[in-house]
Amino acid sequence: MSNQERAEQHQGGVYSSKGNPFERDTRYITTRIVRQPTPGQDAVAVEPGRYRLIAAKACPWANRALIVRRLLGLEEVISVGMPGPTHDADSWTFGLDPDGLDPVLRIPRIKDAYRARDPHYSRGITVPAIVDVTTGKVVTNDYAQITLDFSTEWTEFHREGAPDLYPEHLREEMDAVMKRIFTEVNNGVYRCGFAGTQEAYDAAYDRLWTALDWLEERLARQRFLMGENITEADVRLFTTLVRFDAVYHGHFKCNRNKLAEMPVLWGYARDLYQTPGFGDTVDFQQIKEHYYVVHTDLNPLSIIPKGPDLSGWLTPHGREALS
Numbered sequence: 001m002s003n004q005e006r007a008e009q010h011q012g013g014v015y016s017s018k019g020n021p022f023e024r025d026t027r028y029i030t031t032r033i034v035r036q037p038t039p040g041q042d043a044v045a046v047e048p049g050r051y052r053l054i055a056a057k058a059c060p061w062a063n064r065a066l067i068v069r070r071l072l073g074l075e076e077v078i079s080v081g082m083p084g085p086t087h088d089a090d091s092w093t094f095g096l097d098p099d100g101l102d103p104v105l106r107i108p109r110i111k112d113a114y115r116a117r118d119p120h121y122s123r124g125i126t127v128p129a130i131v132d133v134t135t136g137k138v139v140t141n142d143y144a145q146i147t148l149d150f151s152t153e154w155t156e157f158h159r160e161g162a163p164d165l166y167p168e169h170l171r172e173e174m175d176a177v178m179k180r181i182f183t184e185v186n187n188g189v190y191r192c193g194f195a196g197t198q199e200a201y202d203a204a205y206d207r208l209w210t211a212l213d214w215l216e217e218r219l220a221r222q223r224f225l226m227g228e229n230i231t232e233a234d235v236r237l238f239t240t241l242v243r244f245d246a247v248y249h250g251h252f253k254c255n256r257n258k259l260a261e262m263p264v265l266w267g268y269a270r271d272l273y274q275t276p277g278f279g280d281t282v283d284f285q286q287i288k289e290h291y292y293v294v295h296t297d298l299n300p301l302s303i304i305p306k307g308p309d310l311s312g313w314l315t316p317h318g319r320e321a322l323s
Helices: 002-010 060-072 111-117 145-154 168-186 187-191 198-218 232-251 264-273 284-294
Strands: 033-034 042-047 050-052 080-081 130-132 139-140
Touching: 002 139, 033 145, 042 080, 050 060, 060 145, 060 232, 080 130, 111 139, 111 198, 130 198, 139 145, 145 232, 168 187, 168 198, 187 232, 198 264
Parallel strands: 033 042, 050 080
Antiparallel strands: 050 130, 130 139
16 A cells, blocks of 8 residues: 555554655545535535534544534534544544444444445545435535535525635635645645655655745734735645744644744744634544654554643734734
8 A cells, every 4th residue: 555545544543654755645525515516527516514524623624624614603504413533544533422323323433424325435544534324425525615515505595794714815825825735735745754765755845844934924014914814825834834833833844943932933823723613623632642652654653742831822912903
């Protein structure tokens, strides 16, 4: 099995492959949930109460979906199930729920919903995933499209005053910014952590810090990535930044400096954290438990560090002056 396949399927805690750089498997179930599916489109219809978002708080990709759902006020129309912070080689499990079963789907692990859709499903059992409650089958695990569709296809059910997280007039620039954030930062920390050679690690490290320095400079001039208002781009960056000092700095060897030592990014991250929908979806204990327990190739004894001190997230950030 390739490094890429191991990384997505979580086989026995092995995420890195000696002699190889980390490559993320991006083969997802791309069925969409849209207002009006067209003939021949791989899509199902928006319908309140029909779908359940499965999203572990520990996972940065799932954390995105939790934030966007909260910002847009979709809690009453899309229910949520939360697996625990750790998983075995088989799947994410619902160990935090009574009897170890998701209370709506009545399954012990998300793999069961993937196999309900395809008994021979062999790709990554990932979160976030959206499950059709009426069938028990996974609809999609295409995490990047899930949040965009929350913004553009579920508009009828957005709360009053919900932000426009994917404004049409900014999309061309946003898409370019989000692509760089994904390749260099969101996935960049993983390329550092799961590098199988010194050369691969060095290259990944340099790319990551080049991007973080670029972001430090960009955000010195404006409060958020696209200007005065929070967008999807900020959500995508935040879920990596909020994990940086707690996990990526040490566990993934992204240790040129801490986030808390970058004045602009640290202020920006605190600004978002203190915004309803961001910090209230974050669980630092689950985050640390996930990375330090699951990645046994990096941390064979699964010892969870007590630090760092995370109390600074609630200190004043002073970013309002940039609006």
